[in-house]
Amino acid sequence: MWIVSLVRRRLLQLVLLHTAWKVGSGQLHYSVPEESQHGTFVGRIAQDLGLEVSELVPRLFRMESQGHGEYFRVNVQNGILFVNSRIDREELCAKSPLCSVHLEVIIDKPLKVFHVEVEIADINDNAPVFSVSEQKLVIAESRLPHSPFPLESASDADIGTNALLAYKISPSDYFKLNIVTNEDHSKSAGLELKKPLDREDISVHHLLLTATDGGKPELTGTIQLVINVLDVNDNAPLFNQSVYRIRLPENAANGTLVITLNATDMDEGIFKEIAYYFSNLVSDKVKRIFQISKSTGEIKVTGPLDYEDVNLWEIQVVAEDKGNPPLAGHCKVVIEILDINDNAPELSLKSLSVPVLEDSLPGTMVALISVSDRDSGANGQVSCSIWPSGLPFKLISNFKNYYSLVLEKPLDREQVAEYVLVVMVRDEGTPSLSASSSLVVPVGDVNDNAPTFAQHTYTVFVKENNPPGAHIFTVSALDPDMAENGLISYWLDEKLWPLSSYISVQSESGKLYALQPLDYEETKLLEFQVSAKDAGLPSLYGNVTVQVFVVDENDNAPVVSAPAKDAPILLVVPVAAGHMVGKVRALDADSGYNAWLRYELHEGSSGPWRVGLYSGEISTTHAVDEAEIIGSSKTLLVLVKDHGKPVLSATATLSVSLVSNAQAVQADAHLPRAGGSPKPLVESVNVYLIIAICSVSSLFLLVVIVYVALRCQCQAKEAMMYGPGTATLVCASEVGSWSYSNRHSHILGGVAGEAGAKSDLMVFSPNVPVFAVNGEVGNAAELVPNSSGEVSHMRPLISVRLTYL
Template identity: 40%
Template sequence: MATAASDAVHFISLLILSGHVAGRIRYSIQEELEQGAFVGNIAEDLNIGISELRTRRFRLISDDTKKYLALNLENGMLFVSERIDREQVCGEHSLCSLAYKISLDNPPEMHSVAVEIIDVNDNLPHFSKSAFSLRINELLAPGARFPLESAHDPDVGTNTISTYQISRNEYFDLELQKRSNGDVIAELSLEKSLDREEQPTFYLVLTAIDGGIPQRTGTAQIIITVVDVNDNAPVFDHKLYRANIRENTPKGTLVTKVSAVDLDEGTNGDLVYSFTSHTSPSTRELFELDPVTGEIKVEEVLDFEKAHIYELGVEATDKGQYAQVGHTKIMVRLIDMNDNAPEIEVMSSSNMVPEDAQIGTMLAEISVSDPDSGENGQVQCGVDKNLPFKLQKISSNNYNLVTSDALDRETVSVYNISISSWDRGAPPLSASKHILITVSDVNDNAPRFTQSTYNVFLMENNRPGASIFAVAALDADLDRNGMLTYSVVDSRIQDDSATYIVTINSKSGNIFAVRSFDYENLKQFRFKVKAQDAGFPKLSSTAIVNVIILDQNDNAPVIDSPLMWNNTASLEIARQSLYPGYLVTKIIASDADSGQNMRLSFQILEATDKSLFNIGLHSGEIKTMRNLKIEDATNQRMVIHVRDNGQPRLSSTITIIVSVLANITERMSSELHQHRNVSQFSGPNVYLIIIFGSTSFIFLAIIILLLLLKCKQNRTHNVEETRCCFPSSKWRSTDAFNRRAVLHEGLHYSGAAPTLPLSGTCHYAVGLSAESSKCDFLFLKPTLNSNDMNTRITIGRE
């Protein structure tokens, strides 16, 4: 744009300077040529050499912003540089051209170039809308004309619209007129009378045709609506309608539907239905007519017994300016129905019956009836077969309600008896009535405990008067028949009455201990409780309560052995016996408790020398751990702690004094000869002493018997008379003692010293050995005469 302006200024200055303007050159081309199409050879037409085109600045100048044409500076030809649309460049003008200037320098020259654009038929005729509507009254006479919308074609000359055509039909044709400017106008002409009822709408196609080669066309649809006139009366599809309905048909039930047709349209064809004046007011109350749809429905209950047939007159009226009317008639016939259900009446009734009532007990008197006639009035009556009741027929329509089975209030306490009655109509109608019967209670159920046996675990040393358990019994009866009282059945528990040991709350069933229980004296007991109702006769049942006393750790261990004096026991041991593992003594203790509470353990709390003795944790055996040394004390003191495994743990202690003797013949400690308090001997110790003494006596008797038998045997075999070891002179002899027999028949005891031959008179004395303080056994000591052997031999157990 700026280049074109500068070229124009330069061109004007050349005109002013030189005053020379060249002639005008004209070219003609068609629109829509392709880019590069040849327009003309300007260099040849202006007689300018090819070599001068660049030296003289040969150029094309245009006032248009679009460069439709361009110059080729190589050959001076003018060509199309952009597609040219004549309708876009010149619009609807018949003449269309493009103006350019050719400018040269040295010397300056200016030439005009006009390029005429020739129109081609490149546009279709088109209408402003694709469809047009016309409304034509059906009463118009033939010859009427109606102007039509014209089409538009941007082409000019012969390429513009030249004629119109309409689709073939027998009612309309086209009339063409040409205006002064050459445009063609089309009008629609009515050729035949219209009837909207025959054809209410016409669809025609209007075609616009131009004069170009080839011809081009454009179309539009013409929709012609025939305007209705109220020239038709409504016509019903039936002159007489018939309908059969059942009596007692519910309100709103459709009887029939009338329908009329009016060939007119709009308000001329809108119909309103109504009853005619020939329809009675009473009939109008029974039926309802919808004025729009023509539906006839039941308005009130119809009764066959009042009327069998109803006749209705109906008319249809259109809404035209001059309304027209059509008529019809409806015959409605009623069908008789079994429309009366039986009626049940309870004449007399008892609302309560005892559960022990006899079968056949009457509860109610019932009467049934049906207002219908014939089979519709014949009725039957019954009750549910699953109930313990039945109906006994007294007469044709009278019944008695009686019991048919045994009653049990605890199973079913209330019966809602439904009495049904039905007739023999088709279909049968039925009715029902409910009678509420309450079953009264009798005392026919004994109380039942939740368990036949109750196990109660009770810790000993319980608080007297505290609740230890609660029993519960159930009674299915009501009121007094179900009111229970609890009691303890009198029985013996350790020579005491059960009522002195436990008691029970007669209302709640809570059981209380009258006294505190000791597991060591009473580990388990049982008693019976009774539950009894307040009915008549009174019914009861019992249950066993088994009370198991649980042990508490309430007894400390009791040391049974060795024997103690003021919780102290003394022992004497020969020095040569003290080797590692030697059993000094064994602590025997007992605990009156049970389980873990009686599981005992032993421990040395204090000792003169803890390295000399140890004690088994559970055995209670005190053994030496090493040999006795010279520097060790001869009196060793130990404090033994005995405790159980209960919670809390209980314990006892014993002090043991061990005296170490130089040899076995030493006298026992003077402590053992001290008077012992008889009260220190416990019950178990007394039993042990008695058993041990009896055993020793029997053992001694057996020894004496064996000696007597031996002496008798020697005399029988004429063996040399011996002294049989009795102090009596009856058995003495001056003969020498048979040494061989003595050697054979020396006394043998377990653990005794080696047997030596005895000579001379032999005496046996009973006495205590040096170790009697340790083992509490008696020993026999043989005594020899000083003439035979100046030696005393002690026969006994180490």
């Protein structure tokens, strides 16, 4: 009952003991007595760590024990640390003065690690124990008083006061107890002879040796001492030292000599011969590691030494002579094991938070690494580093033997998607030992890249009259992000102009389709924007401008303009060669070569006529006089052809009537004059001719200026943008000509202007003047008459057609 009462008092004291933080170490310290029952309260760990009980489960509260069983557990409902299973301090820590269980408390969101140390307090639950129940001693009767006789010491598995032993012996007239205090403050018992023995009086002495510990309550152990008194060999072997101290490195090989013991015996003869033995008190483990030579007293290493296992060995050695009975001497050999650097450091990954998002801020914790080394001193001091250098990570030492791998620089998954690093740990021993572990840190993608197109603007040329639904182009954007962040869809921006009737785009592939046939004469340019959007959250966008130029085809035949009132041409003869009779005018709705017209006389037309190949002017090939058929009418058939492929054409029919000069005067006499007098026809024709020449000259000057300006632009090969009222320059000619067309263009995706008037200005300046006469092409020149009607010089023919619709 008194034992139970003591335990209860100790428990009450421990419960009332308040836990505190160790200064600078960041550890929580508790204490609990050994042999505590399951459920015994240890401490309010959640409260002491500053945690709310309600957040233990959401933050994944967990506790791990370093190298021990699950002696403790935490109730996550109330945050109390309690004893989970029976704890035997002697089994856990043996004779170590400090016995504690180290716990790691880990919580996530955010990651934190706490260290908890629970000290296991010793209770007096082990009584002193002797290795045998009976110890036999042989003492010669010749031994002198005060002779010492070592006795077996008791052992107590407890520590401290609970293991502080006191000895007593049953009363005896011949013997008394001699207590020796050792260097570790433990006590050893021995017998001391009070007076000489008399074998004839008492041959055997029976004594009871009792060992009592210092616990409350006290526990005891006993051993029977049987002392045989002999009347022979009264000198025992003696060692020159009672204790021998040896220092031995832990890497000592088998067969290494530890020490050579030497004992002496004052007897003579056979009683002087000595044999050496390990005492019966030596454990079997000692006998596996060390061996003593019976004859020489040499102690050698026969098993592996390990400083981390046992760093101090105490061996009781007996030197026994060959007397009958034999006498023995005793000594102690203390072997101190020296630590060497024979344990490489160890790495342990406690926590790993991957993948690391590429937008993570510097300082983000990636992993928690624990390092350890079983060696001591400098051999157990370790440093940690990562390889290769230059990575966007660094190691931070949080507390003893713990390192945090944190982000040091911003990440970019599009440049590096995964990092493979090696964590290396090295101790400070000589030679230094190291260990390493590979760590893969993938980088998580975020939607930080918008879709981009290879060009800012795409230019597409599509022939008019395309079939509906024709595939005209494919736009493609790139997004270096992955998965949904890199999944791109396309659509047309119809905010500024409805495109649904012209163009469509396939959202997945970016293919552009023309929904209806395009007509160059109506629409020359479709300009719009295609947008690309990824599937990230939030989505990112990219835009590109697409210009679809409609290419003209020769799908419009020339159209001849009818003369006013279809009046016939009246020609007064005689006329000189090269005299202009009339002019054919035609238009072509196409553009460029497809609208470049040439004029030819039909093969069936006869007479002194020719037509300007590009001007359409009808003139005489030679002088016509009255000898020609007067009063007759001539029908001329003029073919108008374009330069397209295939060639399209139209015909113009002209009627020319030849009259004499007298007939012309008579006809003119019938016309009213200003002032009431008739005006000659020749004078009227001359006035018209002068006006025509002045007009043509002015127009020629204007054409030359425009030609020079446009020729410079053509040589620079600068494309002019389409828009309302803007122009397209076509620099192409079979015979050195050029064409300037100013037409209305539809621009989609911009501000649409109103349709302007169509105006074509075509100037032909052939390197070699060409005319088509009766369908044959030859060199020609315009004959310019002087005031007397004679031809004074020739000039290259320049034909200008300016038509407005």
